[in-house]
Amino acid sequence: MNCGQLKEMINHILIAVDGSGASLHAARYGLSLAAQSGARVTLLSVLPPAEVLSIGPLQAYVPLNRPPSEGEVRRIKALFEEISTEHTGVQVEHAVELGHPAETICDWGAKHDVDLIVVGARGLGTARRLLLGSVSQQVVQNAACPVLIWRPPPPVEPKVA
Secondary structure (H helix, E strand, O other): OOHHHHHHHOOEEEEEOOOOHHHHHHHHHHHHHHHHHOOEEEEEEEEOOOOEEEEOOOOEEEEOOOOOOHHHHHHHHHHHHHHHHOOOOOOEEEEEEEOOHHHHHHHHHHHOOOOEEEEEOOOOOHHHHHHHOOHHHHHHHHOOOOEEEEOOOOOOOOOOO
C-alpha cells in the first residue's frame, strides 16, 4: 500500500489514551500514521464513572469509587496538548468521556465516523487476561472499524561476552 491509497482509506483516526506508557507510544505511532495519511486525529481518554453498590432493604449504598476530579481531567487535557504539539501538521481534537473504556471507545468510534482505532497493548499476564480480558481485546471484538494495537517491542538483552 502506498501513501496515496492510505490517504483514501483513512480520514479519521481515534487514539485511545489512558496515560500508560503503552498508550502514549500508541498515540505517537497513530499521530505519525496520521501525518503520513493526512488523516485527522481524535485523542480520547475514558474515565470511569462513579459507581455505587446498593445494600440492604433500606436502599443504602456504598460508593465503589469516586468520580474523576477536575484535576484529573486537567492532567489528561495537558497530556493531550503535549502529545499534540509533537505532530504540528496533524489536525488533532481532544475528547474526555465517562464510561467503561472498551464500550465507550467503540461507541465513540461508531458515532464519529472513525476509520481506524489505535490502542496500546497493556501486557496483562495470561491469568489476568483470561479472567478480565483486556480493553484492547474487547475493542478489537466490538469495534465497527479496523483496530491497530500497538505493542512495545520486547526489551533487548545485552549480549554477554
